[in-house]
Amino acid sequence: METLLQNLLNGIAAGSIYALIALGYTMVYGILKLINFAHGDIFMIGSFVGYYAGGMLSKQLNAAQGGSASSPLYAALIMLLAMIICGFLGYLNERIAYRPLRNAPRIASLITAIGVSFLLEYGGQFVFGPDPKFFPTLVQKHVINIGGVVTTNYQLIVLGVAIVFMALLQFIVYGTKFGRAMRAVSFNFETASLMGIPTDRVISTTFVIGSMLAAVAGILYGLSYPKIDPLMGIMPGLKAFVAAVLGGIGNVPGAVVGGLIIGIVESFVGGSSYSNYRDAIAFIILIVILLFRPSGLFGKYQPEKV
């Protein structure tokens, strides 16, 4: 029973990071019908911003008063910085790589996305160096034991921060004027532009928001799994993509549920005697979903009209 709860808890913590990344995939897909493969690498950049900012802050503070950077305030500041940098990167990505291809066949954008992804991965190896780096301790870690189930304050922070940002996104999409514009663009790009919606700006902002969420995920990931390297975005990125497809790509609550399901399933498989299949399970889910429910759990089935 304890093991069961422990696995569930671990799964939710891992799943909420997948969910945050999946939101970026799903928003961009919803609006542009483009799978932004560079998204997992934006997530990686977010982690590296945290690594460098945290390192510099510790150094400054150590020099100044012998304090350390492990305080929630500094962690929040670092997260904000990562969000700003990644948001800007997301904007550049859209502006430079995808906007010129807006009217080109979809496959062209897709190949470009893969290209951008490689650029960030191997450019990252060049700039940051290919060796794994150790993410700084932004918040002091505490182990919390609740009746045999062990958690850390990190897992709770991950969960809390993820929930806050998901709620914020839900509010933006369904509660603001901008969100209405987003949904309109997603519904029909051309009609929306005829109605006077500045589609380019909406699309840019969508990329910025998605990239900011990836930055948040990057910082949370670095906090929980402090070994980061320039290729770290590949696997979480693919799994988050699976999570988005599982929930119904283009669907915001679907991405969250999909992420949590992937996290929990992985956790249980990892804890069973089939732990060597843990990485495979996400892709098995992908295949099953595509075979039996291609529109995902929450997606609407849209037959292709001739």
Next chain:
Amino acid sequence: MKKRFILATAILSLSFIGCPPKTENAGGGAGTGGGAGEIVIGEYGSLTGGQATFGQSTHNGIMLAVDEINAGGGVNGRKFRIITEDDQSKAEEAANAVTKLISQNNVVAVLGEVASSSSLAAAPICQSNKVPMITPSSTNERVTQVGDYIFRMCFIDPSQGEAMANYLSRQVGMKRAAVLIDVKSDYSTGLAANFEKTFVANGGQIVGRQSYAQGDSDFRSQLTAIKATNPEVIFVPGYYNDIGQIAIQARDLGINQPLAGGDGWESPKLIEIGGKALEGAFYSNHYHVDDPAPAVREFVQKYEERYGAKPDSLAALGYDSTKVLADAIKRAGTTDGPKLRDAIAATKGFVGVTGTINLGPQRDPIGKKLVVLEIRNGQTILKAAVDPSAPAGGAAAPATDTTATNAPAGTAAATDSSTTGTAPSTSTARTQ
């Protein structure tokens, strides 16, 4: 349409993982054999990627040896030139790197790799081209079984797994062990199997067996399952970059039992990542940096002067491999493949940094020294020195019951390990 699109992109995305081939030539342009008076040696290693410190340390060791050889006038009047290829810690890239070294650079011999999976990928290429290959530190016994052109300079996993199992079950008195295996690595699966065999033979019990894949970051679910089996020690024969995270997550889950592993832990990054979570962990290694033996002291001093860091065991093995190769070329008087092969195979009594090297009929060194280290206060201290007296030799390695460890465990005297380290233990094979 949409369905097919998603499927296509999914397949596309999968097929692109880790795709772009990127080889790096650190050693200069294409060499043209040994014609110009130079002896061209190929090196392939993990200079970047998950096991980057393995390749970098080995490379440092090799270059230290090469510069010494060249400063002394080279071998038979010819200087050494090393051409280095980076395999990015990937087995498939190792095969590409070695193909390039042999077909384009016409190297006379190849040095590499550390990771057994990479050596296993490259060895058949060297074998079929009749280019001798010396792996400094691949411990999986299958590596030298590839063919008669493949040699190694380190002990093999049966010795290593046996020594760790003997140390933990006999010296420390542990009865219940769990193993956590890296399924992507030949090294890890082989070492785990050897450890389990001896541990069970000593009356111990393997209470849990879980696996992970190199580069994973979340090990909590496997560790949760292991915790439920209540082991006294967790044997994790992985590579250093995963070990730190495994240790941290184990402590987070309230697992206070020590971890243990093999020489794949050896890296300056190990403690940088794992920190306090690795306190009290054990691992087996090729040498100990504080060993007072003159060969070790001299090497450590030269290495520190040049690189400003303490050499790990992979640097020491890289150094030894190069020196053994130079010695063999000298004796052969030629760099001709078959003759050089015979000369390497005849290496006997070569005093290296990591002990005396006597190559056996299986092209593995016989009776190579092995040490068990414990991590205390972020430093490694020597707990036992082991001389596997079994007539090693790859496949023929018999399952003799060697009383492997008999150096006194450091107990409370966790001071300077060098005192315990001196006495080269004289182990005895009981059965025969």
